[in-house]
Amino acid sequence: MTRSQHFTAWLRAFKPAPIHTRPSEWIRAALGAGAALLLSSWLCSVLFGLETAQHLVGPLGASAVLLFAVSSGALAQPWSIIGSYLVATLVALGITHFFGYSLFSASAALTLTLILMCTVRCLHPPGGALTLCVVFANPKLSEMGLQAFLPVIVSGACLLCCALIYNNLTRVRYPRQPAAAPASGDHHTRDPAPQSRVGITSKDLDQALDELGEFVDVTREDLETIIRSTEKHALRRSMGDIRASQVMSRDVIWANPQTSAQEGLRMLLLHHLKALPILDEKYHLVGIVSLVDLVTPSLRMAKKRRWIGLRKRDEVVLSDIMSSPVSCVNSDAHAVELIPLLSDRGLHCLPVIEHGKMVGVITQSDLIAALHRDLLSHLG
Structure with missing residues (x-):
């Protein structure tokens, strides 16, 4: 490719990606996110004061978008929100204890939070915002010391409970459950099921993800489901119209x-x-x-x-x-x-x-x- 072609291809990357969801799903997610944010912020304000609730509303709103709009993503699972909130608060309290409240403290806290979230497998982008909120906490939150965990965890747990109830009531399965191991048929042997012996296997998928080596905001199980569904539709198209x-x-x-x-x-x-x-x-x-x-x-x-x-x-x-x-x-x-x-x-x-x-x-x-x-x- 020429330089102009490379530049044109690079510019195309800025185009908005197609959305494969229906407007009814947008409305469902929006109503759920708004109601959950209102409830969790209200509960936090009742227990810890309105000023503290307002200070945490940013990360909570970002988490609500993930929990209701992309609940199938790896970044929106229960451990991601609870684990990231714990890590972010712990890191922010530790950094400010030793280095005080400064831009350097905020940068160091974000760096360490991201590393720890990846280490304990709870990557959740609002966790990065939360650690900054705690670093630049309002006086009332700063005075709480280790008790600053309380408003953070109460708000996060309330938001998660809302997502668990609302998503499932509106027929969106949440959280995503690990896929069951492929059946091996009626022979009860170690052989994979007949359809799993050809085409893409789970091992192939693992190797592809290892080669990619980047963050992918989709669970491994959902990715395998998408691939196998794509295979099925391709096979259906190639086989014509053979009916029962x-x-x-x-x-x-x-x-x-x-x-x-x-x-x-x-x-x-x-x-x-x-x-x-x-x-x-x-x-x-x-x-x-x-x-x-x-x-x-x-x-x-x-x-x-x-x-x-x-x-x-x-x-x-x-x-x-x-x-x-x-x-x-x-x-x-x-x-x-x-x-x-x-x-x-x-x-x-x-x-x-x-x-x-x-x-x-x-x-x-x-x-x-x-x-x-x-x-x-x-x-x-």
């Missing part, structure tokens, strides 16, 4: 809840099936029985319970051993949605529901055949 209705088998073998276990086993063996849907008298799906359910100890235990006094051993019915509720999809589900259910989840039979009734089933063989046809169409 095109893949499913329509001539379904099924049984009712009162069908005997022996008859259910006979049906599975006769039709070479691994699972048998259970429908009630209105053809609504109420359960499913697999071949494993009929030949493993679960059936023997059911027989034993019935033998004790309820029913004869040979009268165990499918409702006694069926699994419910059943994982299912609608007829418009895309093939990309079927893959994790029939691979990572290890399901052998995926019922297809339309208007509350079962209209077909999709097996692993059905899906493999559809993917094979799609691959051949791309090669052609």
